[in-house]
Amino acid sequence: MSKARLEAFSDGVIAILITIMVLELRVPHGADWAALSPIAPTFFSYVLSFVFLGIYWSNHHHMLQLTTRINGAILWANLHLLFWLSIVSFATAWMGENHFAQVPTAIYGCVLLASAIAYTILQQTIIAEQGPGSRLKAAVGNDLKGKLSGLLYAIAIPLAFVNHQGIAEAIYVAVALIWLVPDRRIENHIKANARSSAGAAGALEDNAH
Amino acid sequence: MSKARLEAFSDGVIAILITIMVLELRVPHGADWAALSPIAPTFFSYVLSFVFLGIYWSNHHHMLQLTTRINGAILWANLHLLFWLSIVSFATAWMGENHFAQVPTAIYGCVLLASAIAYTILQQTIIAEQGPGSRLKAAVGNDLKGKLSGLLYAIAIPLAFVNHQGIAEAIYVAVALIWLVPDRRIENHIKANARSSAGAAGALEDNAH
Amino acid sequence: MSKARLEAFSDGVIAILITIMVLELRVPHGADWAALSPIAPTFFSYVLSFVFLGIYWSNHHHMLQLTTRINGAILWANLHLLFWLSIVSFATAWMGENHFAQVPTAIYGCVLLASAIAYTILQQTIIAEQGPGSRLKAAVGNDLKGKLSGLLYAIAIPLAFVNHQGIAEAIYVAVALIWLVPDRRIENHIKANARSSAGAAGALEDNAH
Amino acid sequence: MSKARLEAFSDGVIAILITIMVLELRVPHGADWAALSPIAPTFFSYVLSFVFLGIYWSNHHHMLQLTTRINGAILWANLHLLFWLSIVSFATAWMGENHFAQVPTAIYGCVLLASAIAYTILQQTIIAEQGPGSRLKAAVGNDLKGKLSGLLYAIAIPLAFVNHQGIAEAIYVAVALIWLVPDRRIENHIKANARSSAGAAGALEDNAH
Secondary structure (H helix, E strand, O other): OOOHHHHHHHHHHHHHHHHHHHHHOOOOOOOOHHHHHHHHHHHHHHHHHHHHHHHHHHHHHHHHHOOOOOOHHHHHHHHHHHHHHHHHHHHHHHHHHOOOOHHHHHHHHHHHHHHHHHHHHHHHHHHHHHOOOOHHHHHHOOOHHHHHHHHHHHHHHHHHHHOOHHHHHHHHHHHHHHHHOOOHHHHHHHHHHHHHOOOOHHHHHHHOO | OOOHHHHHHHHHHHHHHHHHHHHHOOOOOOOOHHHHHHHHHHHHHHHHHHHHHHHHHHHHHHHHHOOOOOOHHHHHHHHHHHHHHHHHHHHHHHHHHOOOOHHHHHHHHHHHHHHHHHHHHHHHHHHHHHOOOOHHHHHHOOOHHHHHHHHHHHHHHHHHHHOOHHHHHHHHHHHHHHHHOOOHHHHHHHHHHHHHOOOOHHHHHHHHO | OOOHHHHHHHHHHHHHHHHHHHHHOOOOOOOOHHHHHHHHHHHHHHHHHHHHHHHHHHHHHHHHHOOOOOOHHHHHHHHHHHHHHHHHHHHHHHHHHOOOOHHHHHHHHHHHHHHHHHHHHHHHHHHHHHOOOOHHHHHHOOOHHHHHHHHHHHHHHHHHHHOOHHHHHHHHHHHHHHHHOOOHHHHHHHHHHHHHOOOOHHHHHHHHO | OOOHHHHHHHHHHHHHHHHHHHHHOOOOOOOOHHHHHHHHHHHHHHHHHHHHHHHHHHHHHHHHHOOOOOOHHHHHHHHHHHHHHHHHHHHHHHHHHOOOOHHHHHHHHHHHHHHHHHHHHHHHHHHHHHOOOOHHHHHHOOOHHHHHHHHHHHHHHHHHHHOOHHHHHHHHHHHHHHHHOOOHHHHHHHHHHHHHOOOOHHHHHHHHO
């Protein structure tokens, strides 16, 4: 099974998700500066979710560069990830419209955690398909960032209740920043690979798309 | 006529359909746990329809891997399928907002049945274009799953009226589960084909996209 | 300039337009059969516009198969066509919600006429770029269908006012039927071409996408 | 890292943005000519933003034709551009619904200015990646149009307050017209390049997509 259509479909869904969130930025009724202030929290949550979806798209892009074969399990693990990402726009709007109230802030963290778990499942499914000597496994290593993100979400969700929910928001922003620092592992792996096997079929294939 | 644009267009439409359904998950007015309970039925129907559209995308993907030529009839049979799939989001929202009332539950089944019939028409149109020795026909065989799904929908639709509509819902879930079990027929056919004609033009073509 | 991105962008826009129209099919408030009857005119106009957009996508697909080079004029003529197609969803909803009242029915015809003119401009721009010996010009011939459609729209628009608007609707349906009869001109031209120059660079290029 | 997925993702997002703006053209309640007049300002701002997004798509298309390698910085500079473009639909609707009131007209200019800055950052990031002898740098030259656009926006934004906002609108239209005049620099550069190195790897690569 080819990976091109899986990439195209995932790109399409993520492009739509990142874009339709802006439909939740309701046009204010007034036409003065004061009319903008009630939508400030919605705008902030839009920016945060835009960055998260951008991170997922970028990481998904990198991961599929090290993937050549797709089977049914990978296809459904990918749809499972897209499902949780599709809920992000709902959680974003609910959190923004309620000015970061406790329950919506916790639910937002739950959706981010579920997306992170779905991403890990997809990663493991691809590694399992590649078998011993998996290129993705070598590139991902111990997946420190992935584990740290999951841990931080798990800490942030209860903190939305027992403390001021600003702490939970700050942790969500921190996770985004961790990922914005470019992940050079896969890029380096590709470069090293290309150097050691220049002209080989594997490297050409990576560049073919 | 090339199949790449047909694939890209179908992927685009299905990606949009699977995503805009989330716009029907209206953001609740309150900010507590109680505010979530009225949207639970809408959420359940969203999940169900997400799975159905995922199945259609996956099967469509497989079917087109065994298709090389597209003619006008295939193009319109494909648009006919996309039309019924586009109605799924409407039926999903109507059923969810009315907490699985009788008429919306029956209409939802009718839209699923019409989509299944449209898929079968598309399949037959491709087989007819391929003529004797059709690769798709060999892979599909007697299409037991397709026939069983149609039969189950035809049973579920009247049961939405004469009994508790929970039975109809359970049958819809059962059909989804039948398809989630991966359909190895086409995958096996491709593998067998690739093995028997390794390096041949047909196999290369399948991998080209 | 390459045509692949122009095709991909046009496919994306048309896929979105054909899909978001379904968002105008508002979910009825009741849950019985009677609740469906007020949306019947919206449903009918949705079906009509779905078919029109399908025809435009299919014809656009054919036209670009005979196009190899894109310049700035073609790019903007294409965006101009997409602009009018984007207004179709607005006109569809307005006509449907007002049960085919006179002004919305006439405006709908105007948008279809503007789309047809924009399509002809795009076609002429491509023919002009190809210069003498244009493959597209040879395939299109005297463009009888295009001229007939324009004439029929021009007749239908005033008839929406001076007579019962059902006549205008019937003419719109007639134009759709004219185009649903598959347009074999371009398909035949490609086949003839492929036969006469099998293995030549031009034919390979057509199949490359 | 390959540029094809970056192109596809950007095309997808811009296609969605240019299309969902039409959802803000609310269907009028009446069915006569008078019902159309309140949406005239929204229609005008829709046309203006459609042209702006078309210009960005066209320029983005040209710029990526001179780009071969993508790194993390380019990927995020591109997402940053898409972020500001995504706000255009919000600013368009706010300006249109308030009949070009002062604050929305100024905010619309700010979003256009931010998009122009984001585009320049993306351009500089690609030039930096290409290093000395950058093909994009040679094609862009002193970027007169880009600098002029920024200057005009910076003039228009305060004029929305101190004068009649029609002046600001006129400047926005003027900027669009500056760009609608086709930008032959990159087209000429590609032609010149193709002529001087016909058959070379670089030229083939440009045509490969």
